Amino acid sequence: xxxxxxxxxxxFVMYFEGRLDTAAAPAVEKEMEPLNDCTGHDIIxxxxxxxxxxxxxxxxxxxxxxNAKPKGSHVFIRGLNDDLRQVFxxxxxxxxxxxx
Amino acid sequence: xxADWFFLGFSLPAWITILTVxxxxxxxxxxxxxxxxxxxxxxxxxxVTGVVxxxxxxxxxxxxxVVIHAAFFVIIAGLMQTGVxxxxxxxxxxxxxxxxxxxxxxxxxxxxxxxxxxxxxVVALFIDAVKIWARKLNISPSxxxxxxxxxxxxxxxxxxxxxxxxxxxxxxxxxxxxQSMHLFEPFIPGLILTVVGILLVMAxxxxxxxxxxxxxxxxxxxDYTVELLVPTDNPAVGETVEDAGLINxxxxxxxxxxxxxxxIIMPVPKDEWVLGGDRLIYAGQINEILExxxxxxxxxxxxxxxxxxxxDTKRKxxxxxxxxxxxxxxRSMSECHFEQKNNVALVAVARQGYRVKGQPREIRLEAxxxxxxxxxxxxxxxxxxxxxxxxxxxxxxxxxxxxxKTVTSAIILILMFLxxxxxxxxxxxxTMLAAGMMMLFGCCRITGITRYIEWELLLILGATVxxxxxxxxxxxxxxxxxxxxxxxxxxxxxxxxxxxLLASIVSEFVSDVxxxxxxxxxxxxxAEMLGCNPMPFVMSLMLSVTISFASPIGSNTHMxxxxxxxxxxxxxxxxxxxxxxxxxxxxxxxxxIIYPLY
Numbered sequence: 001x002x003x004x005x006x007x008x009x010x011x012f013v014m015y016f017e018g019r020l021d022t023a024a025a026p027a028v029e030k031e032m033e034p035l036n037d038c039t040g041h042d043i044i045x046x047x048x049x050x051x052x053x054x055x056x057x058x059x060x061x062x063x064x065x066x067n068a069k070p071k072g073s074h075v076f077i078r079g080l081n082d083d084l085r086q087v088f089x090x091x092x093x094x095x096x097x098x099x100x
Numbered sequence: 101x102x103a104d105w106f107f108l109g110f111s112l113p114a115w116i117t118i119l120t121v122x123x124x125x126x127x128x129x130x131x132x133x134x135x136x137x138x139x140x141x142x143x144x145x146x147x148v149t150g151v152v153x154x155x156x157x158x159x160x161x162x163x164x165x166v167v168i169h170a171a172f173f174v175i176i177a178g179l180m181q182t183g184v185x186x187x188x189x190x191x192x193x194x195x196x197x198x199x200x201x202x203x204x205x206x207x208x209x210x211x212x213x214x215x216x217x218x219x220x221x222v223v224a225l226f227i228d229a230v231k232i233w234a235r236k237l238n239i240s241p242s243x244x245x246x247x248x249x250x251x252x253x254x255x256x257x258x259x260x261x262x263x264x265x266x267x268x269x270x271x272x273x274x275x276x277x278x279q280s281m282h283l284f285e286p287f288i289p290g291l292i293l294t295v296v297g298i299l300l301v302m303a304x305x306x307x308x309x310x311x312x313x314x315x316x317x318x319x320x321x322x323d324y325t326v327e328l329l330v331p332t333d334n335p336a337v338g339e340t341v342e343d344a345g346l347i348n349x350x351x352x353x354x355x356x357x358x359x360x361x362x363x364i365i366m367p368v369p370k371d372e373w374v375l376g377g378d379r380l381i382y383a384g385q386i387n388e389i390l391e392x393x394x395x396x397x398x399x400x401x402x403x404x405x406x407x408x409x410x411x412d413t414k415r416k417x418x419x420x421x422x423x424x425x426x427x428x429x430x431r432s433m434s435e436c437h438f439e440q441k442n443n444v445a446l447v448a449v450a451r452q453g454y455r456v457k458g459q460p461r462e463i464r465l466e467a468x469x470x471x472x473x474x475x476x477x478x479x480x481x482x483x484x485x486x487x488x489x490x491x492x493x494x495x496x497x498x499x500x501x502x503x504x505k506t507v508t509s510a511i512i513l514i515l516m517f518l519x520x521x522x523x524x525x526x527x528x529x530x531t532m533l534a535a536g537m538m539m540l541f542g543c544c545r546i547t548g549i550t551r552y553i554e555w556e557l558l559l560i561l562g563a564t565v566x567x568x569x570x571x572x573x574x575x576x577x578x579x580x581x582x583x584x585x586x587x588x589x590x591x592x593x594x595x596x597x598x599x600x601l602l603a604s605i606v607s608e609f610v611s612d613v614x615x616x617x618x619x620x621x622x623x624x625x626x627a628e629m630l631g632c633n634p635m636p637f638v639m640s641l642m643l644s645v646t647i648s649f650a651s652p653i654g655s656n657t658h659m660x661x662x663x664x665x666x667x668x669x670x671x672x673x674x675x676x677x678x679x680x681x682x683x684x685x686x687x688x689x690x691x692x693i694i695y696p697l698y
Contacts, residue, residue: 054359054361054363055360062375089332090406092376095337
């Protein structure tokens with residue numbers, strides 16, 4: 001599992017590559033710490049290269065959303081494949097996030 | 101085949117027979133394979149290896165015990181549908197004042213009915229009525245269910261119809277001698293054994309365990325495990341369990357979350373997020389926790405639910421227990437398709453009246469476990485039929501209408517007994533005639549009549565007759581009979597006692613029917629070798645295989661009460677062993693007084 005953080009057009013963008021499973025979740029959570037201080041920036045979670053997401057991965061996404069909202073930042077999900085889209089739909093996350 | 105090859109005095113066909121029959125006993129005692137499958141498997145081996153011919157192999161299925169049982173199932177269906185059995189349960193028992201009075205008022209009529217209607221039918225019939233009594237007397241149902249089972253089996257000893265093994269022994273006797281026994285052949289020893297047995301149960305009533313009731317455990321236990329699902333569109337999704345008001349709820353608390361990918365969160369922190377598809381496991385009072393379905397939009401479901409609106413809100417909770425020999429035993433609900441197939445959802449599991457720790461749908465089920473199931477609002481009877489032999493629902497919805505046909509079917513039954521006991525017709529012809537009359541007079545619906553026939557039992561009975569043939573034909577009966585004679589000397593009383601003891605012990609662990617089929621040819625052979633009248637040997641075998649009361653496996657009626665009484669496997673042993681020893685001794689004495697050896 002690989003993550004890359006970039007700042008693009010004033011947005012914080014996190015690129016995910018591989019499988020975000022339970023084993024990978026703690027490391028990914030640490031790598032996403034730069035997103036915590038997001039005042040004045042929207043966040044884009046780019047899932048184009050993400051193959052799988054477990055419930056632990058979803059919890060990390062949700063934590064980012066819960067942190068960003070009070071700061072007025074929007075969290076967008078980008079590039080979900082069909083399998084991931086189904087997981088998001090089933091868990092009710094489609095109603096929580098905005099999609100690009 | 102292999103008749104010239106001998107090992108330890110037995111030919112190859114004899115060894116095949118011994119190994120096949122022994123392996124059935126082991127399979128039945130140690131595995132979950134249904135008895136009828138084990139018996140048919142064994143029959144196949146005997147046929148394929150040429151131990152029995154095709155004609156011999158199939159003869160069992162047209163034998164007297166099979167035909168009488170099949171006809172009797174139709175008669176029972178008629179009595180059930182016209183309300184005769186319902187009327188009996190309503191009016192036979194009366195209103196007991198105390199426990200001793202209840203024991204007597206229960207055991208005497210049920211033993212009489214068992215003699216006429218078969219012990220298994222009577223126990224099945226009276227389970228619900230006995231549970232109502234238990235509630236009235238404020239005692240545990242187990243205190244009455246065990247005596248019910250004893251009384252029925254004891255009463256069943258009095259006639260050939262009373263216990264299945266009686267018919268098997270009578271059928272084998274007919275094959276051997278060409279003489280048919282009459283319906284009341286075992287009446288005198290059976291009656292004395294019944295009276296002594298009932299007195300023993302009353303004298304040793306403190307040996308009858310008091311177990312918590314299975315259904316009440318769901319209502320009253322404050323420490324129970326309930327599983328509820330979060331539908332996708334639930335407003336709690338994305339909230340913490342604390343903010344959503346799901347952690348400490350009225351009557352219980354959240355102990356575990358199982359995510360859609362089976363990740364388990366335990367213990368559950370207050371700030372844990374709720375995701376759609378989560379399974380929330382609560383410990384607490386079931387009725388209160390189930391309120392969460394209404395107040396928080398949670399669902400009892402075996403599959404993912406997108407919206408609470410997808411669930412029929414009129415679905416209802418019903419309790420059922422896992423039958424002996426059920427396909428659910430040893431498996432968890434999540435491993436099988438029981439829920440999907442029957443459109444039910446498991447909510448909670450009780451074992452002997454107590455909480456089983458863990459996620460209900462992951463619990464490995466055991467015989468007698470009580471299940472709380474969310475069921476469709478309609479189709480109770482269909483559900484009960486579809487799940488027959490897997491689970492039995494406590495609140496059966498079958499209430500027949502009483503009317504003129506009730507009288508007709510009762511008359512047919514009485515005529516059947518009169519004709520049979522006066523030897524006007526043989527028992528097989530009488531039961532077939534009665535079954536035909538039941539259908540002719542519209543006492544039971546002809547369409548779907550096969551539903552009431554317990555095909556499994558007929559298959560077992562058919563196969564057991566063949567084992568008996570194989571044991572005789574291959575010389576096994578002859579050799580074992582000789583061996584026992586050499587060991588015990590030529591005293592017929594000692595031989596009979598040893599054989600009955602062995603047969604009754606095998607019956608404790610396997611089944612009375614199987615045991616009687618295996619021991620019949622051996623004992624008959626011994627009687628002939630000793631130059632004795634075979635009747636005392638035959639009768640002592642018939643009675644001794646049914647007094648196996650110490651384990652639930654040996655007794656068909658014990659199996660029926662196991663779940664409703666929340667019994668433990670060992671609960672039957674204390675009283676059962678005493679009854680076994682006393683009644684076996686009495687059987688041997690009585691049979692030898694009534695039927696002289698020479």
